[in-house]
Amino acid sequence: MAKPQTNKEIAKLLRSVAAAYSLKKDDQFRVIAYDRAASSIEHATSELKDLWDDGKLGELAGIGSSIASHLDELFRTGEVKHFKEVMKGYPPAMFELIFVPGIGPKNAYRLCRKLKITRAKTALEELEKAAKSGKIAEIAGFGVKSQQEMLKALEAFKKGQTKANRMVLPYADALAQELILYLKKCPAVGRADPLGSLRRKVATVGDIDIAVTTQEPNKVIDWFIRYPQKQKTIERGSTKASILLKNGRQVDLRVGKPKAYGAMLQYFIGSKHHNIHLRELALKKGLSLSEYGIKKGKKLIEYASEEAFYQALGLDWIPPELREDTGEIEVAQEGKLPNLVETADVKGDLHIHSDFPIETSHDEGADSIEEMLEEAEELGYEYLGFTEHNPSTSQHNVKQRIDLIKRKRDKIDKLNYSRENKKRGRGNKLPVLALNSLEIDIRPDGELAIPEKALAILDFAVVSIHSSFSLSRREMTKRVLAALGHPKVKILGHPTGRKINEREGFELDWEEIFDFCLKYDKWLEINAWPNRLDLPDTLVREAIKNSVKLVISTDAHTKEHLTLMEYGVSVARRGWAQKADIINTLGYNEFLQVMKH
DNA sequence: GCCGTTTTCGGCCCGACTGTTTTCAGTCG
Secondary structure, rough: OOOOOOHHHHHHHHHHHHHHHHHOOOOOHHHHHHHHHHHHHHHOOOHHHHHHHHHHHHHHOOOHHHHHHHHHHHHHEEEOHHHHHHHHHOOOOOOHHOOOOOOOOOHHHHHHHOOOOOOOOOOHHHHHHHHHHOOOOOOOOOOOHHHHHHHHHHHHHHHHHHOOEEEHHEEEEHHHHHHHHHHHHOOOOOEEEEHHHHOOOOOOHHHHHEEEEOHHHHHHHHHHHOOOOOOOOOOOEEEEEEEEEEEOOEEEEEOHHHHHHHHEEEEEEHHHHHHHHHHHHHHHEEEEEEEOEEEOOOHHHHHHHHHHHHHHHOOOOOHHOOOOOOOOOHHHHOOOOEOOOOOOHHHEEEEEEEOOOOOEEEOOOOOHHHHHHHHHHHHHOOOEEEEEEEEEOOOHHHHHHHHHHHHHHHHHHHHHHHHHHHHHHOOOOOEEEEEEEEEEEEEOOOOOOOHHHHEEEOEEEEEEEOOOOOOOOOHHHHHHHHOOOOOOOEEEEOOOOOOOEEEEEOOOOOOHHHHHHHHHHOOOEOOOOOOOOEEHHHHHHHHOOOOOEEEEOOOOOOOOHHHHHHHHHHHHHHOOOOOOHHHHHOOHHHHHHHHHH
């Protein structure tokens, strides 16, 4: 690998070092250490290079003085002598093969040796060729079956490399719900729950994990592997099974008894690192944890609920969204877990697009202001902020743009007036009211894409970046702060600009942004759009640590989109947000107060 | 190699499944 720079590349390098160590018989714990460092880097909030710049490498869990100094060398010189030394004598090709599912370090090494595959660049092709010509089955320890499996794994791996290989949360949700419906048709199935990263509400989901309670595990597993959407069975045992769906997604099933379901849920929700930490904690108390319960010596104690399971370890029940081993276990020990925000706490949506003809060059909404207000009524909201994109600057002069914005002001004022009177006549409950806003482009120089005069017509403004994504971190930060500086501007929309599976976000100096938001009462948006989920959860947590307030918005373009709110709330919860951290949990009158601040 | 409300030394999560095996290694989550 030529000079690894990104977190992904560095993690890959550390996994390779771990693989090399695992072939040396001396120290298997070093392998674990390197693997752990790699996954820590994969999950890191910020680019490793930035952490290194700030001298904060050691803050990442699993990175101690030794690996930190190796990474220091990496950033200074582009390579690490020690890593080279460790990997010396092994064919470079094997450090490509270890990333193919099903192939570990030992087999990768054996395959490379026996088949004389050395070059990293062609490793996958050469292995595929060998498999097709039947050469793998001839190697001791391999057979026809493993050769077949390897071929399939290689094909899938190659596909996965070209296309995005994780699902966005709502898609995974829908897939899981279909499966649950199917499973429930089997009389032997008791409870059936989607778990894993889906239950932890991670922004992207790899596999679908499902747990089922039953007294007849065999019947359930038989039923499961007959799922009509199945492409093939990956494995089938007496307690678990995995299938591959026709759409290429994997589903893992676990079955267990109802009276031990608590431990099963806990085990299968994960995360892996949360579970490892929990098991280490248990060991210190002389206990041993597994998916079946808690062992004290030889005696296994079963738990029907997760609450009881955690309680047995001296912990409060930890919401799944927090289970990433980022301090939640320590906080649970102190009994100081946050009371996380819930969808029911939300009183309004502050980033939505109606079909009002504002003549924007961006995308417009499909439903009218009235229709969206009616829908919001159903959701129990008190207000909606209408934030169509600003009128196009190239198609209109200043006066035309001001006129368009005035027209929307009039429309909203009349609508609010009539709705208020109509509803007041019927009962005392206030109707959902509309706020007049816009989502305004931030130009590359930080200027806003509407005239100064037009800003005065708005109740508040959301500003977002929709162009020139590749400015430097410094320039981008200056750009955003300039835009946020206008008094009417309250919210930075989709702050990182990332699109999941499409593009990385741009770089910002978050400390500077947080300071500014805190000082001038600006709010960062958690955009609930499925492939945005932006701010990302890790930055939500940083923002909250810095006392910065947030809003959760759907960016709805139809009235149905308003229900995407739950996914934004998931992000907030994963960022440890409580109700008080989220501005749009305020009622209408309180919101008006803070908006004018 | 990492890490500390048992420890700065001496520990380091736990179990299932598969394929190729005659009792287990490798891989995965």
